Amino acid sequence: MLKNPSPIAVKKICCIGAGYVGGPTMAMIAKQCPHIQVTVVDINQQRIDEWNSEELPIYEPGLHEIVSECRGKNLTFTTDVDETIRDADMVFISVNTPTKTFGVGAGRAANLEFVEKCARKIAEVSIGHKIVVEKSTLPVRTAEAVKTILSNSTTGASFDVLSNPEFLAEGTAVEDLISPDRVLIGGENETAINALVEVYANWVPRERLLTTNLWSSELSKLTANAFLAQRVSSINAISALCEATGADVDEVSTAIGTDSRIGPKFLKASVGFGGSCFQKDILNLVYLCEYFGLPEVAQYWEQVVTMNDHQKQRFVNRMVRTMFNTVSDKRIAIWGFAFKKDTNDIRESAAIYVCRDLLMEKAKLAIYDPQVKPEQMRAALESVMQDENGELNAMKRELLDNNVQYCDNGAAAADDAHAIAVLTEWDEFKDCDFEAIRDSMKQPAFVFDGRNLLKHADLCDKGFTYFGIGF
Numbered sequence: 205m206l207k208n209p210s211p212i213a214v215k216k217i218c219c220i221g222a223g224y225v226g227g228p229t230m231a232m233i234a235k236q237c238p239h240i241q242v243t244v245v246d247i248n249q250q251r252i253d254e255w256n257s258e259e260l261p262i263y264e265p266g267l268h269e270i271v272s273e274c275r276g277k278n279l280t281f282t283t284d285v286d287e288t289i290r291d292a293d294m295v296f297i298s299v300n301t302p303t304k305t306f307g308v309g310a311g312r313a314a315n316l317e318f319v320e321k322c323a324r325k326i327a328e329v330s331i332g333h334k335i336v337v338e339k340s341t342l343p344v345r346t347a348e349a350v351k352t353i354l355s356n357s358t359t360g361a362s363f364d365v366l367s368n369p370e371f372l373a374e375g376t377a378v379e380d381l382i383s384p385d386r387v388l389i390g391g392e393n394e395t396a397i398n399a400l401v402e403v404y405a406n407w408v409p410r411e412r413l414l415t416t417n418l419w420s421s422e423l424s425k426l427t428a429n430a431f432l433a434q435r436v437s438s439i440n441a442i443s444a445l446c447e448a449t450g451a452d453v454d455e456v457s458t459a460i461g462t463d464s465r466i467g468p469k470f471l472k473a474s475v476g477f478g479g480s481c482f483q484k485d486i487l488n489l490v491y492l493c494e495y496f497g498l499p500e501v502a503q504y505w506e507q508v509v510t511m512n513d514h515q516k517q518r519f520v521n522r523m524v525r526t527m528f529n530t531v532s533d534k535r536i537a538i539w540g541f542a543f544k545k546d547t548n549d550i551r552e553s554a555a556i557y558v559c560r561d562l563l564m565e566k567a568k569l570a571i572y573d574p575q576v577k578p579e580q581m582r583a584a585l586e587s588v589m590q591d592e593n594g595e596l597n598a599m600k601r602e603l604l605d606n607n608v609q610y611c612d613n614g615a616a617a618a619d620d621a622h623a624i625a626v627l628t629e630w631d632e633f634k635d636c637d638f639e640a641i642r643d644s645m646k647q648p649a650f651v652f653d654g655r656n657l658l659k660h661a662d663l664c665d666k667g668f669t670y671f672g673i674g675f
């Protein structure tokens with residue numbers, strides 16, 4: 205906790221990047237701080253148009269209401285990057301930092317191209333003093349590079365750099381932003397730190413505003429994601445042992461989660477974690493460890509990703525094995541494509557890899573997700589089936605064209621199917637008319653529940669052959 209509140213009162217905020225983080229975080233600041241003008245900029249005109257429309261580019265419970273309340277008052281979405289930066293006291297960088305796909309560190313290091321472009325743009329157009337805030341998840345010591353670029357500005361502008369990583373989870377972004385466990389602010393200059401503390405203090409209790417040095421803040425974000433993903437991989441590893449021994453992973457989770465030193469969260473066994481960040485951030489951590497000459501530490505963390513890949517493969521293998529060692533020409537209903545419920549985000553979703561592997565077994569997929577559009581699913585499947593030159597061979601194109609159907613609801617997907625694979629834990633799947641679904645399916649009617657979402661005993665009573673994860 206800081207002793208001296210800041211004398212600087214932030215009046216205008218610019219956020220570069222109108223994505224899953226920039227959009228919701230800035231909407232929340234606008235809602236909680238009516239005295240601050242918040243402008244979110246992006247180079248993607250379509251995204252900005254969507255933020256200005258009634259159909260927002262991201263689905264997040266409660267977000268639409270907040271955007272509608274603030275848009276046109278103190279919340280603006282625009283592509284006018286230069287003018288907005290010039291006008292602001294504080295500039296957040298909230299652009300994507302994907303895994304590098306080329307050159308040094310390909311497949312591991314973070315691609316910092318977009319962050320660097322932002323820093324150069326800020327240096328180029330700024331006048332006066334600006335506080336630049338790293339909101340994107342970045343490798344530890346990125347602020348050094350940002351400071352160097354900014355210090356080469358020729359406009360006479362001066363800068364402070366802060367790190368303020370975001371901990372929201374998709375699907376619960378609004379709740380997480382209203383009541384965060386903590387807000388982390390790393391920096392060197394106390395006045396700049398205080399300026400950002402005062403923004404959050406409009407709604408976050410001061411004891412939850414943690415301040416650290418820059419490098420601790422940057423590294424804490426990667427560490428938090430690595431620990432969370434590690435818990436999922438740990439319980440998924442145990443789920444394999446449960447299947448082999450007759451133990452039940454949900455019972456094991458409850459038993460260990462009641463130990464207050466372990467705690468109950470993030471112990472839900474699944475078909476594997478997805479999302480744009482866990483894998484990317486762990487691989488980034490692995491790369492950093494190797495870079496700093498710590499190969500054993502790198503190997504330790506890499507295993508979390510290896511285990512996750514194994515879990516997805518294990519799920520498909522179990523399906524194929526159970527269905528008499530062939531799924532060729534069999535219709536399989538895929539229930540859910542998003543990487544978790546209550547989001548339309550499919551980045552790194554386990555469903556992409558499960559669908560790819562089932563297609564390669566020549567299964568016929570009938571996919572349904574309540575929030576994901578068919579064109580999103582098609583693009584993801586096409587991308588994951590391309591070779592390293594970005595090409596699709598004739599066989600794979602034919603599979604994508606002829607063996608994938610996109611459906612309007614779970615029952616339609618299951619109609620005439622040999623099996624249902626539950627890949628996202630959408631609540632609506634729990635309330636289906638399972639008797640009607642069973643009657644519409646081929647017998648035996650298999651259910652492979654990759655989320656342990658459905659009532660196991662109930663489905664067995666209704667005549668399904670049910671398999672969950674970890675029992």
Ligand SMILES: NC(=O)C1=CN([C@@H]2O[C@H](COP(=O)(O)OP(=O)(O)OC[C@H]3O[C@@H](n4cnc5c(N)ncnc54)[C@H](O)[C@@H]3O)[C@@H](O)[C@H]2O)C=CC1
Pocket residue numbers: 220221222223224225226245246247248251285298299300301318321322339340341342370371372373374480481
């Ligand atoms: N998605 C999530 O739930 C979370 C993401 N993060 C981190 O936040 C960062 C952003 O993630 P997302 O919002 O998911 O990414 P995103 O891909 O949804 O959005 C990034 C936006 O930045 C824009 N952009 C890129 N370069 C630009 C430039 N030079 N000028 C203006 N706009 C530019 C892109 O057009 C895109 O709309 C990443 O570092 C991610 O690791 C952190 C916490 C949660």
Ligand SMILES: O=C(O)[C@H]1O[C@H](OP(=O)(O)OP(=O)(O)OC[C@H]2O[C@@H](n3ccc(=O)[nH]c3=O)[C@H](O)[C@@H]2O)[C@H](O)[C@@H](O)[C@@H]1O
Pocket residue numbers: 341370371372373374375429432436469470471472473474475476477478479480481482543544
């Ligand atoms: O940096 C980020 O992007 C964010 O990454 C995660 O958030 P998110 O990926 O949105 O969602 P999670 O709830 O963490 O779920 C990630 C994946 O793990 C899976 N999961 C989660 C928990 C669990 O017990 N079991 C499990 O399989 C989910 O289904 C999902 O596929 C972190 O929870 C956020 O704190 C962080 O800000």
